[in-house]
Amino acid sequence: MKFHFQKTEPFPGVTVAEWMDWRWQFKSALSTLADFAQHFDLSASEREALSQPSRFPIRSTPYYAALASRTVATDPIRQMVLPRAEELNTGRGQQISDPLGERAHSPLERVIHRYPDRVLFLITDQCSLYCRYCLRKHFTGQDQAFVGSSDYEKALEYIRGGRGIREVILSGGDPLTLGDSRLERVLSDLRAIEHVEIIRIASRMPVVAPMRVTDELCALFKRYKPVYFMTHFNHPRELSFEAAECLERLVDHGVPVFNQMVLLNGINNHVAVVQALSRRLLFLRVKPYYMFQCDPSEGSEHFRTSVEESLEIQRQLWGRLSGLAMPNFSLDIPGGGGKVGLTPNFETARADSQREYRGFDGVHGVYRAPAGPSVLPADLSDYLGEWEELAGQRYGR
Ligand SMILES: *Cc1c(COP(=O)(O)O)cnc(C)c1O
Numbered sequence: 601m602k603f604h605f606q607k608t609e610p611f612p613g614v615t616v617a618e619w620m621d622w623r624w625q626f627k628s629a630l631s632t633l634a635d636f637a638q639h640f641d642l643s644a645s646e647r648e649a650l651s652q653p654s655r656f657p658i659r660s661t662p663y664y665a666a667l668a669s670r671t672v673a674t675d676p677i678r679q680m681v682l683p684r685a686e687e688l689n690t691g692r693g694q695q696i697s698d699p700l701g702e703r704a705h706s707p708l709e710r711v712i713h714r715y716p717d718r719v720l721f722l723i724t725d726q727c728s729l730y731c732r733y734c735l736r737k738h739f740t741g742q743d744q745a746f747v748g749s750s751d752y753e754k755a756l757e758y759i760r761g762g763r764g765i766r767e768v769i770l771s772g773g774d775p776l777t778l779g780d781s782r783l784e785r786v787l788s789d790l791r792a793i794e795h796v797e798i799i800r801i802a803s804r805m806p807v808v809a810p811m812r813v814t815d816e817l818c819a820l821f822k823r824y825k826p827v828y829f830m831t832h833f834n835h836p837r838e839l840s841f842e843a844a845e846c847l848e849r850l851v852d853h854g855v856p857v858f859n860q861m862v863l864l865n866g867i868n869n870h871v872a873v874v875q876a877l878s879r880r881l882l883f884l885r886v887k888p889y890y891m892f893q894c895d896p897s898e899g900s901e902h903f904r905t906s907v908e909e910s911l912e913i914q915r916q917l918w919g920r921l922s923g924l925a926m927p928n929f930s931l932d933i934p935g936g937g938g939k940v941g942l943t944p945n946f947e948t949a950r951a952d953s954q955r956e957y958r959g960f961d962g963v964h965g966v967y968r969a970p971a972g973p974s975v976l977p978a979d980l981s982d983y984l985g986e987w988e989e990l991a992g993q994r995y996g997r
């Protein structure tokens with residue numbers, strides 16, 4: 601089966617050359633009621649949210665706005681970009697300004713160190729599009745832009761000093777709102793640190809402005825390899841022709857691409873939507889990596905689904921979707937407990953000597969415990985040091 605990835609239609613009066621120029625996309629961003637009213641038949645709820653001095657920044661690239669329905673307010677793409685009145689209702693339910701407790705795990709400005717071997721480095725707070733459900737709303741779009749030089753040097757110093765840090769995840773905000781020369785400086789500074797093995801770029805740019813990911817940028821990532829690219833498609837319709845080409849450019853330059861999606865109420869909370877998204881991504885050589893439970897950030901109450909509903913989606917995917925296309929379902933424990941992987945329960949009985957399971961299509965079977973004792977690998981001592989360096993460590997203040 602071949603998928604059809606559709607080209608977006610430039611706004612009236614805009615040339616294809618302008619449309620495909622990321623600088624034009626950035627400077628033509630939609631952010632006010634008047635901007636959005638030009639392209640959408642706004643609902644009363646959207647009008648209300650757009651006319652408030654919003655607590656959370658609002659912005660879209662013209663490209664992403666063109667993916668959304670002009671007329672249907674419940675359109676999934678439209679709900680991710682246009683605020684609704686529910687967003688203003690921050691007092692209801694369990695809503696937290698910093699749901700993952702990131703401030704408590706921030707040893708210094710712009711660095712979040714929650715897991716022993718990897719750190720997040722928030723190099724900018726800017727995004728080209730502000731997702732209405734963003735979990736880092738307390739940080740993004742506060743006009744702090746690129747990390748100041750003193751915070752930048754301190755962060756590098758911290759990473760240099762943390763010998764257990766093997767991965768640096770460049771995040772924000774969206775790192776690709778920065779220009780290539782800034783990004784090159786960050787990549788070269790990190791590569792100069794002996795113990796940094798992997799650099800990850802966490803960016804929604806392939807979704808919101810795929811033309812930003814030029815051949816030159818892909819070549820830059822290649823020069824500083826291994827650079828992993830983590831992106832964030834939530835819905836199959838975000839996979840336009842332009843997005844497909846962008847992902848292809850990255851992979852053709854040898855940059856592995858992974859996708860992290862979040863389950864959103866009324867947007868993608870059905871097994872058929874998750875399956876379609878995962879299959880299309882896999883076809884484009886992007887590995888579906890995580891399927892997240894939506895975090896209870898402020899103004900996100902209407903986006904959240906229940907854990908039961910998410911587990912049921914995961915259960916139905918199991919065995920019916922290629923293992924390569926299967927995302928790990930994960931939830932961040934509110935307050936800063938970190939991620940926990942959740943799996944549907946296929947076990948039907950458990951005893952010391954055996955466990956019983958019922959598989960995805962109902963077939964039942966028993967796995968008996970081995971008869972002999974557990975024996976350790978003979979060369980274990982070659983690896984124990986590396987492990988013990990990390991095990992049992994707790995991070996954060
Ligand atoms: C999610 C996350 C990471 C990366 O976790 P992986 O499971 O390796 O993708 C790192 N640091 C923080 C604070 C995170 O929230």
Ligand code: SF4
Nearest residue numbers: 727730731734773804
């Ligand atoms: S791209 Fe990421 S950081 Fe930016 S608004 Fe969306 S979810 Fe938040």
